[in-house]
Amino acid sequence: MSNSQKIFDYSDESQADRLARKSKDSPFMIIGILGLIGVCGYGFYQYKHKGKMSTSVFLMQLRVAAQGTVVTALTVGLAYNLAKEHLFKEKKE
Structure with a gap:
């Protein structure tokens, strides 16, 4: 069983590349x-x-207002990802 994930060295990544990668992985963080x-x-x-x-x-x-805004955005993002993975998952035949 081989691991199909690519190995990526994050030490060569610039701050702009890191922000772009994080925003692609988690848009609700942005x-x-x-x-x-x-x-x-x-x-x-x-x-x-x-x-x-x-x-x-x-x-x-x-x-409190600032923290509430960030926590709400991350909670909505988490709920969206859970719904996308479990509720709206297409069945493979």
Whole structure:
């Protein structure tokens, strides 16, 4: 029984190649990172209008929103991959 997987030396891979490979393997990770950047950008914009809220409370809420965005994107990606592998799998005859 031979292993049909190719052996690839990741030490020769540049950062751009690594990001391209990771985005192909897991596109929802990239969506999560973009969501994180979006939430942080929105938080920086809203920081001026936080009112009487203390900075530490504002940053804590921003951290929870950013983490929630990333976890949601990864959970949706996991559910999509599980559904693709098990529910929508075509039967081979």
